[in-house]
Amino acid sequence: MRHGAAGLSVAPSPLGYEEMTWTDLKDQMATAGYVASDELAMALHLSISQGRPLLLEGAAGVGKTQVAKTIAGIRGAKLIRLQCYEGLDASSAIYEWNYQRQLLAIRATSETGQGIDKVEDEIFSEKYLLERPLLEAIRQNDSPVLLIDEVDRADEEFEAYLLEILSDFQISIPELGTINAVSRPLVVLTANGTRDLSDALRRRCFYSFVGYPDRKTELAILAARCPDIDDHLALQIVSFVQDLRKEDLEKTPGIAEMLDWATAIAGLGVNDITDNPAALQATMVCLLKTEADSAAITSEVTQRLAGKAA
Amino acid sequence: MQVTKFPTRAAGVSDRMADFMAHLRLNGFRIGVQETEQALLAIADCGRPTMRNVRLATKSVCTGSAHTFARFDDLFDAFWKNGGRVRNKDRQTPPRKQTPDVPGMHSSLRAWQDKTGLEESGEPDEPEDGAEEQDANGHGTGELIASRQRQMRDTDLRQFASPELFREAEILAEQLGKAMRHRRSRRLRKSKSGSRLDLRKMIRRSLAYGGEPMEVFRRHNPRRPSELVILLDASGSMTLYAKIFLAFLRGFVTTRQRTEAFLFHTRLVRISDALRDKDSLRALNRLSLLANGFGGGTQIGSSLAHFNKSFAAQSVNGRSIVLIISDGYDTDPPALIQAELIKLRKRGCRLIWVNPLKGWRGYEAVAGAMTAALPHVDLFASASTLGDLADLEPHLARL
Numbered sequence: 001m002r003h004g005a006a007g008l009s010v011a012p013s014p015l016g017y018e019e020m021t022w023t024d025l026k027d028q029m030a031t032a033g034y035v036a037s038d039e040l041a042m043a044l045h046l047s048i049s050q051g052r053p054l055l056l057e058g059a060a061g062v063g064k065t066q067v068a069k070t071i072a073g074i075r076g077a078k079l080i081r082l083q084c085y086e087g088l089d090a091s092s093a094i095y096e097w098n099y100q101r102q103l104l105a106i107r108a109t110s111e112t113g114q115g116i117d118k119v120e121d122e123i124f125s126e127k128y129l130l131e132r133p134l135l136e137a138i139r140q141n142d143s144p145v146l147l148i149d150e151v152d153r154a155d156e157e158f159e160a161y162l163l164e165i166l167s168d169f170q171i172s173i174p175e176l177g178t179i180n181a182v183s184r185p186l187v188v189l190t191a192n193g194t195r196d197l198s199d200a201l202r203r204r205c206f207y208s209f210v211g212y213p214d215r216k217t218e219l220a221i222l223a224a225r226c227p228d229i230d231d232h233l234a235l236q237i238v239s240f241v242q243d244l245r246k247e248d249l250e251k252t253p254g255i256a257e258m259l260d261w262a263t264a265i266a267g268l269g270v271n272d273i274t275d276n277p278a279a280l281q282a283t284m285v286c287l288l289k290t291e292a293d294s295a296a297i298t299s300e301v302t303q304r305l306a307g308k309a310a
Numbered sequence: 311m312q313v314t315k316f317p318t319r320a321a322g323v324s325d326r327m328a329d330f331m332a333h334l335r336l337n338g339f340r341i342g343v344q345e346t347e348q349a350l351l352a353i354a355d356c357g358r359p360t361m362r363n364v365r366l367a368t369k370s371v372c373t374g375s376a377h378t379f380a381r382f383d384d385l386f387d388a389f390w391k392n393g394g395r396v397r398n399k400d401r402q403t404p405p406r407k408q409t410p411d412v413p414g415m416h417s418s419l420r421a422w423q424d425k426t427g428l429e430e431s432g433e434p435d436e437p438e439d440g441a442e443e444q445d446a447n448g449h450g451t452g453e454l455i456a457s458r459q460r461q462m463r464d465t466d467l468r469q470f471a472s473p474e475l476f477r478e479a480e481i482l483a484e485q486l487g488k489a490m491r492h493r494r495s496r497r498l499r500k501s502k503s504g505s506r507l508d509l510r511k512m513i514r515r516s517l518a519y520g521g522e523p524m525e526v527f528r529r530h531n532p533r534r535p536s537e538l539v540i541l542l543d544a545s546g547s548m549t550l551y552a553k554i555f556l557a558f559l560r561g562f563v564t565t566r567q568r569t570e571a572f573l574f575h576t577r578l579v580r581i582s583d584a585l586r587d588k589d590s591l592r593a594l595n596r597l598s599l600l601a602n603g604f605g606g607g608t609q610i611g612s613s614l615a616h617f618n619k620s621f622a623a624q625s626v627n628g629r630s631i632v633l634i635i636s637d638g639y640d641t642d643p644p645a646l647i648q649a650e651l652i653k654l655r656k657r658g659c660r661l662i663w664v665n666p667l668k669g670w671r672g673y674e675a676v677a678g679a680m681t682a683a684l685p686h687v688d689l690f691a692s693a694s695t696l697g698d699l700a701d702l703e704p705h706l707a708r709l
Binding site: 021022023038042043045046050055057058087099100102106107123193194195202203206208209 | 340341342344345351352355356357358362363366367369370371373374375376379380497500514515517518520521623624
């Protein structure tokens with residue numbers, strides 16, 4: 001590694017990152033076990049060097065979330081994750097007052113007879129503030145990685161709020177005033193098409209589409225994540241999954257499923273997927289996740305695909 | 311390696327980049343001045359400015375969806391490489407067929423009339439039973455305007471495709487769009503003037519005041535607009551109707567944000583963006599490129615399969631109404647269409663099948679695909695005339 005991970009920080013003052021190119025970043029990620037496409041590496045590089053969010057789209061299980069985890073690992077940064085869901089609101093995403101403690105404090109001070117102003121200052125102080133992921137992310141001394149997962153699951157109103165934070169990196173709390181970012185977090189947003197995101201959000205981000213990997217990339221991923229599997233078996237596994245994706249399935253298996261399956265196969269002590277048809281069919285539960293898919297991929301189909309892969 | 315020649319008028323990289331952005335915009339990318347600036351910044355940051363690096367850098371700035379991401383590389387080549395096609399030739403005004411000029415007719419409508427599809431001669435062919443039916447209805451030509459209007463609406467679409475009708479179709483689409491009622495969500499959301507008290511929040515907030523409820527919070531059920539997805543059959547048998555339905559579709563898509571339109575014959579294409587294009591001439595060019603194969607055979611089953619696979623997850627949910635406009639003559643096996651409709655229904659949408667042939671006297675749904683589809687359809691409607699389309703209004707309001 002040419003640059004120390006600890007020295008990296010995001011714009012406005014990118015220290016130590018300036019001389020790095022996207023290919024270096026790609027190599028670093030590969031060392032950390034994530035094989036990124038050129039587009040993804042470039043988008044990530046730009047979003048680090050320019051301090052703008054990165055929006056990743058793609059099917060489930062292609063490693064979008066893993067990007068954030070990997071980059072946090074490389075930079076030794078804290079990973080703060082906000083999982084979005086329908087009905088997510090400001091109090092669970094940004095901050096909330098700790099009412100119970102405030103109430104206790106009021107009770108306690110009422111006996112000492114302090115003035116109302118003093119009590120108010122006391123209970124609306126940092127001590128009684130509960131940080132939620134977004135506030136936490138902008139108050140870190142070292143720039144963290146903020147992962148906003150499945151942003152398309154949140155409501156449109158929340159998206160609008162998010163836009164405001166992502167453009168200014170400041171949050172205003174009426175009782176405390178405006179809190180500015182101590183360091184700018186590296187923001188990674190993921191989406192998998194539950195609904196269309198607004199143009200405004202898309203335009204604030206660098207974009208990359210994460211698709212299913214090609215054969216060569218997938219082999220590299222398998223080698224990076226499961227180094228114990230020998231080359232012959234790895235090739236068979238990858239070819240099998242690649243062919244399986246071409247079948248008409250409701251849920252196409254992603255990389256995560258492929259890795260699960262590889263682990264299962266290796267765990268069963270199988271050295272060649274054509275050896276034991278019954279075991280092979282039994283392990284298909286790792287790859288096929290709906291009833292219709294399990295019914296469609298019969299043992300004949302499995303055997304055909306395995307024969308092709310071998 | 312192919313290189314880019316800078317035109318003599320170009321002042322520098324930024325000038326060329328602005329041209330490139332205009333090129334992307336022409337091709338339907340929604341980007342503005344801000345992106346030009348960001349692209350230049352990105353190029354400055356992307357390392358050695360090789361074509362590969364610049365391509366990757368601008369790609370991450372200019373794309374914003376899976377669709378644009380997939381198209382970007384071709385557009386990049388077309389603009390920056392000498393071998394690529396720089397300008398879309400279709401944009402130059404084609405030798406247009408002369409159409410009878412109607413005074414007051416909107417220019418965009420004229421364009422639509424010219425182009426919505428086909429190289430057919432100006433006069434639509436007259437069906438044998440059409441004229442007879444008109445006489446039976448007893449509408450003369452010398453009546454008042456209101457009743458003449460009525461007659462036009464009762465004419466079989468095949469017989470009559472005038473610009474006025476086009477405009478009427480668009481207005482009708484607007485009305486129908488308005489009739490589709492918005493539902494109330496079952497969830498409660500906070501609001502300033504909702505009808506219910508948000509007790510949980512009031513109690514929670516009252517803790518800060520020592521248990522006194524000082525602030526009032528309210529909640530309400532937010533509106534959830536219903537979404538419309540229209541699949542239009544543009545195969546040979548539907549050709550003459552398709553022309554009108556396209557105008558009808560355009561009315562829907564332009565008046566309602568949450569409408570998705572698709573065209574299918576032997577394959578399926580998404581035409582919402584093309585229809586939404588404000589520049590009607592460009593919209594038509596895009597549409598005619600997209601609709602390549604217009605008027606060919608029909609594969610409803612596999613088109614639906616494609617829809618289910620690629621678009622349904624994004625555009626169909628429990629609040630959607632899916633409108634299929636087709637005559638049900640299919641070359642795919644009926645079992646396929648049945649399976650795909652069941653799959654589509656599982657998303658919780660409501661299905662309306664509009665068949666232009668249903669308006670014919672003595673029509674029975676005997677086509678294989680149609681009989682297979684009927685049990686899975688919420689409403690089987692006829693629409694060979696605009697009147698029939700207008701009659702859809704109460705059904706849309708009810709669904």
